[in-house]
Amino acid sequence: MSEQSKILETDILISGGGVAGLTAAAAFGSAGFTTICVDPTPPVTEEGASGADMRSTAFLHPSRGVLEASGLWMRLAPHAAPLQIMRIIDAGGEEHEARLTRDFDAADLSDEPFGWNFPNWLLRREMVAHLAEIPQVDFRPGVATTGLVTRESGAEVTLSDGTHVRARLVMAADGRYSFVREAAGIGIKTVRYGQKALAFSVTHPIPHGNVSTEIHRSGGPFTLVPLPDRDGSPSSAIVWMERAAEAERLAALPVEEFEAAMMERSTGLLGPLKLVTRRAVWPMMTQIADRFSAQRVALIAEAAHVIPPIGAQGLNMSLADLTFLLKLAEEDPAHLGEAKMLDAYHRRRWPEVKAREIGIDLLNRASMVEARPLRDLRAGVLGALYSLKPVRKTLMRAGLGVR
Numbered sequence: 250m251s252e253q254s255k256i257l258e259t260d261i262l263i264s265g266g267g268v269a270g271l272t273a274a275a276a277f278g279s280a281g282f283t284t285i286c287v288d289p290t291p292p293v294t295e296e297g298a299s300g301a302d303m304r305s306t307a308f309l310h311p312s313r314g315v316l317e318a319s320g321l322w323m324r325l326a327p328h329a330a331p332l333q334i335m336r337i338i339d340a341g342g343e344e345h346e347a348r349l350t351r352d353f354d355a356a357d358l359s360d361e362p363f364g365w366n367f368p369n370w371l372l373r374r375e376m377v378a379h380l381a382e383i384p385q386v387d388f389r390p391g392v393a394t395t396g397l398v399t400r401e402s403g404a405e406v407t408l409s410d411g412t413h414v415r416a417r418l419v420m421a422a423d424g425r426y427s428f429v430r431e432a433a434g435i436g437i438k439t440v441r442y443g444q445k446a447l448a449f450s451v452t453h454p455i456p457h458g459n460v461s462t463e464i465h466r467s468g469g470p471f472t473l474v475p476l477p478d479r480d481g482s483p484s485s486a487i488v489w490m491e492r493a494a495e496a497e498r499l500a501a502l503p504v505e506e507f508e509a510a511m512m513e514r515s516t517g518l519l520g521p522l523k524l525v526t527r528r529a530v531w532p533m534m535t536q537i538a539d540r541f542s543a544q545r546v547a548l549i550a551e552a553a554h555v556i557p558p559i560g561a562q563g564l565n566m567s568l569a570d571l572t573f574l575l576k577l578a579e580e581d582p583a584h585l586g587e588a589k590m591l592d593a594y595h596r597r598r599w600p601e602v603k604a605r606e607i608g609i610d611l612l613n614r615a616s617m618v619e620a621r622p623l624r625d626l627r628a629g630v631l632g633a634l635y636s637l638k639p640v641r642k643t644l645m646r647a648g649l650g651v652r
Contacts, residue, residue: 256413259283259387260585262406264394264429265422266292268306268369269550269567271376271388273422275319276575278386282585285414286386288423289393294374296526302369303529304448304558305474305486307332307461309364310355312568315575320383324375329365330475333459338516340466345513352460362459364565366474366486368450394423397432397546403586404545418586419546420574425536427552433543437536442613444469444533445496446558447489450526451511452482453519463559464516468492469533469613470559471514479525487522488558489514490533490613500530533557535610541599542591547574554602556609566605570598 261277263270266288274286293301308316308325316322333356339349355363380388389408396407397419406414421429430437446469457475464471469490476484489511491499499510504524511522536555541548550567577590584590 256405256415257285259285259414259416261285261418261420262394262404262414262416263287263420263422264406265420265424265427265550265552266290266388266390267422267424267550268372268376268564269571270420270422271373271380272315272319272321272568273420273549273571274380274386274388275321275376275383276315276571277578278380278383279319280575280579281385282578282582284386285389285416286380287389287392287394287408289391289409291390292373292377293370294377296368296370298370302373303450303526304369304488305366305450305476306369306372306564307364307366307474308568309565310359310361312364312565312572315568315572319379321376321379324379325365325367325372328367328371328375328477330367330477331362331459332364332366332461332475333362334461335363336460336462338462338464338518340464340516345466346516363461366461366476368476368486394428397429399433399543399545401544401588416586417545418578421546421548421552422550423552425534425551425555427548429546430538430548430552433546435543435546435548436539438539440535440610442533442535442557443493444490444557444613445493445530446533447491447496447500447528447530448487449524449528450476450479450484450486451522452479452484452525453522454483455519456483457485457519462518464514464518466514468495469557472558473515473519482523483519484525485519487511490557493532496530500528533613535606535613537599537603537606540595541570541602542595544588545586545591547586547591547594549574553598554606556606557613559609559612566602569601573597 260282261284263273263286266286274284278284335353337351380386393409395409398405404416404419421427423429459475462473472488473485476486534555538548538553541553549570574594578585
C-alpha cells in the first residue's frame, strides 16, 4: 500500500497551523496525545518574507500556563515584551490630543505583568521549531483538510496529498472561513462593522515603558503595544482601526505622509513614529459559531469565534478554548472526542465567549463614534468607571479572563 493511500491513526487531527493550531499541537503532543497538524499554507517565519503576519499577539497572564505545560514558554520568553500597564486615552475632543488618560496597572492585581507581547511571525518561527522536538506531533505544512466523515467511533479525514487519517478528535483551528466547521454542519452568525485594521511595527524616540496604550477618537482604537527594542530603538506594534475607506487610504499613503498621520493620531505620545515594516490590512467582524462542537469535532480559535482586536482578547480566548479542551482530555483520555466530553466543552466555552463577544462589540462601537456629544459621553463613562477602585479591579480581572 502506498504512503498516500494508507490510513494513518492518530488521537488528534488539528486542521490549521496558525498560532492557535500550533499551540494546540504543542499542548496535546506534550500531554502524550498523538497529534497530526496540517495547514495549506506553510508558516512564514521571517519578518521580511512575503506573506509574513505583521500583527502581534499579547499572551495575557492566564494563557501562560498552557504555554509552560507545552514547553513553548521557555522558547518564547527571551523574545517577550512585558505589558505592565494598560493605558486608555480618550482623544475625542476638537484637537488630536489626550483629554483623558486612565491607567490599569497589573501591580494592583499581582506581582506579574498583565501579559507579554510577541510578533506573530516570530511566534510561528519558535512554535514550528518546538514542534519538531515533540515525538508525538507530526506537523505537515502545505497540506489541507479536504474531507471529513464522522461516526460515533471516530472521524475519517482526507488530506490534500491523498493521505487518509483516522482520528478520535478533529480540532478545527482553520480560521474564520473554516472548512471543518462547514463540513461538520455548524452555522455561524457574523456582524460586519465596515471597518478595517492596519497592522505594522514602528520605532520611536520615547520608551514605551511596558505600557500598552489604546487611543480612542473615532473610527476605532489606535493601539500601541510594546515590543522589544529594535536595533537599539524603542519599538511598538500598532493596530490602527478605521472605517474601511479611510483604512485603505492610509495604507496607500507614501511613508512620509503615513508617518505624519500616525504622529497626529497617536497624540505624539511616544514622539515621531517611524514605520519599520510593511502595512497589513484586514476587515473587522464579530463572528460566533452556533455550537463549538459536533460529532468528533471541536472548534477553537477563529473557527469558533472572531472579535475585533481590542484588549488583547482574541488569541487569549482561543487559548482558553484550548486549555479547557486539554483539561477534559487529560481527565478522561480513554473517552477522547466522545459526545460527553465535547458537550461539556461547548456548554462551558460558548456562554463565556458569547459574553465576551458582547462586551467587545460594545467597546468597538463606542470607539467608532463620530459625533462629538457621543465622544464626550464615552470619556465621561471611562472617567466614572476608573474612579471606583473595586470597579477598576473587576474590569482588570474580567479583561484577563479570570473567573
